[in-house]
Amino acid sequence: MVQVIEKQTGAAFKLQKGQKLKVIDPQGEQVSDMVLFNAEDPREKISSGKTLDFEESILITKGDWLWSNRSNKMMKILEDTNGRNDFLLAPCSPETFKIMYNNPDYHPSCFENLYTNLKPFGIEPDDVPTAFNIFMNVQFDEKGKLSVDPPLSKAGDYVLFEAEMDLIVALTACSAEDSNNGSFKPIHYEILD
Amino acid sequence: MVQVIEKQTGAAFKLQKGQKLKVIDPQGEQVSDMVLFNAEDPREKISSGKTLDFEESILITKGDWLWSNRSNKMMKILEDTNGRNDFLLAPCSPETFKIMYNNPDYHPSCFENLYTNLKPFGIEPDDVPTAFNIFMNVQFDEKGKLSVDPPLSKAGDYVLFEAEMDLIVALTACSAEDSNNGSFKPIHYEILD
Numbered sequence: 001m002v003q004v005i006e007k008q009t010g011a012a013f014k015l016q017k018g019q020k021l022k023v024i025d026p027q028g029e030q031v032s033d034m035v036l037f038n039a040e041d042p043r044e045k046i047s048s049g050k051t052l053d054f055e056e057s058i059l060i061t062k063g064d065w066l067w068s069n070r071s072n073k074m075m076k077i078l079e080d081t082n083g084r085n086d087f088l089l090a091p092c093s094p095e096t097f098k099i100m101y102n103n104p105d106y107h108p109s110c111f112e113n114l115y116t117n118l119k120p121f122g123i124e125p126d127d128v129p130t131a132f133n134i135f136m137n138v139q140f141d142e143k144g145k146l147s148v149d150p151p152l153s154k155a156g157d158y159v160l161f162e163a164e165m166d167l168i169v170a171l172t173a174c175s176a177e178d179s180n181n182g183s184f185k186p187i188h189y190e191i192l193d
Numbered sequence: 194m195v196q197v198i199e200k201q202t203g204a205a206f207k208l209q210k211g212q213k214l215k216v217i218d219p220q221g222e223q224v225s226d227m228v229l230f231n232a233e234d235p236r237e238k239i240s241s242g243k244t245l246d247f248e249e250s251i252l253i254t255k256g257d258w259l260w261s262n263r264s265n266k267m268m269k270i271l272e273d274t275n276g277r278n279d280f281l282l283a284p285c286s287p288e289t290f291k292i293m294y295n296n297p298d299y300h301p302s303c304f305e306n307l308y309t310n311l312k313p314f315g316i317e318p319d320d321v322p323t324a325f326n327i328f329m330n331v332q333f334d335e336k337g338k339l340s341v342d343p344p345l346s347k348a349g350d351y352v353l354f355e356a357e358m359d360l361i362v363a364l365t366a367c368s369a370e371d372s373n374n375g376s377f378k379p380i381h382y383e384i385l386d
Contacts, residue, residue, distance in 0.1 A: 053289070058251075
């Protein structure tokens with residue numbers, strides 16, 4: 001059954017080893033930040049540094065694994081119809097909008113939407129790692145300069161993951177203007193056995 | 194006074210706000226992995242995701258700041274005579290040598306050298322984040338493919354940092370063959386007021 005994450009919100013849930021998670025961009029040009037924790041011991045969690053190291057690539061897609069800080073496989077990417085994801089940048093946070101958008105007022109953020117949804121699992125804000133940013137289109141040039149461009153995803157694009165261990169998963173429908181071309185949208189997901 | 198980190202070992206120490214830290218490659222072609230924690234509350238620590246986001250670059254050097262998971266500045270880079278550092282890859286760990294070097298035997302690692310030196314500060318292995326890898330030469334192509342090449346640093350190259358808050362700092366002399374062209378060497382450092 002397809003679950004809906006409304007615009008600028010998030011969700012967290014358990015996923016058992018062997019189950020599949022399909023994350024869908026229903027309208028196109030939207031980003032979903034995803035973090036993973038070992039359901040048995042949440043001090044084990046997704047690691048960008050370990051994933052980029054073991055997969056020997058900045059761009060993580062079909063055929064790659066998402067690795068933990070303890071060097072274990074957490075998920076395999078089985079399908080990726082869009083093919084562009086980011087694993088460099090931290091989830092947008094209140095400070096992102098203050099520092100990068102010059103917006104001193106309250107603004108919803110992926111960071112807030114991750115930690116509030118993870119709270120029932122005993123996970124604190126400081127425990128939220130750099131997320132795997134599904135559909136996020138971060139371009140880099142040969143000098144390493146980064147730019148956040150509109151996602152390349154079209155309506156219906158999805159990424160299909162398979163859990164390699166029992167997991168706590170948190171997902172967002174991204175709250176940052178630059179990440180979704182200024183148009184906030186929902187994200188859909190489906191758990192498949 | 195110059196402190197010596199012998200080959201394949203590490204060190205950890207406190208650095209007060211306003212103090213400067215000079216990390217020196219005394220012989221050339223050696224890497225030092227550095228992690229930072231807020232001395233008042235070690236749950237605040239260096240974040241690659243926040244740093245790459247706020248500095249809008251993969252390559253972090255002179256004029257940039259190192260940022261924390263709470264979006265605070267931890268250090269400013271005042272000087273960088275070599276200019277190439279890495280902030281993508283996790284510290285080499287026992288699993289690095291098993292998975293990437295096909296070496297099932299014990300091997301010293303930056304991860305072990307970081308967590309053993311950080312233990313007196315109450316910091317556990319799971320708390321060690323992706324390090325700022327001083328002098329590490331990780332090349333990337335336009336498709337994001339990563340390769341760990343010999344460091345470009347020459348004997349005497351250094352990076353000078355200034356602490357933006359009271360810090361716990363851990364440093365290594367890297368234990369991985371690929372990071373230092375197969376020749377393990379020491380790292381020197383100096384704390385300047």
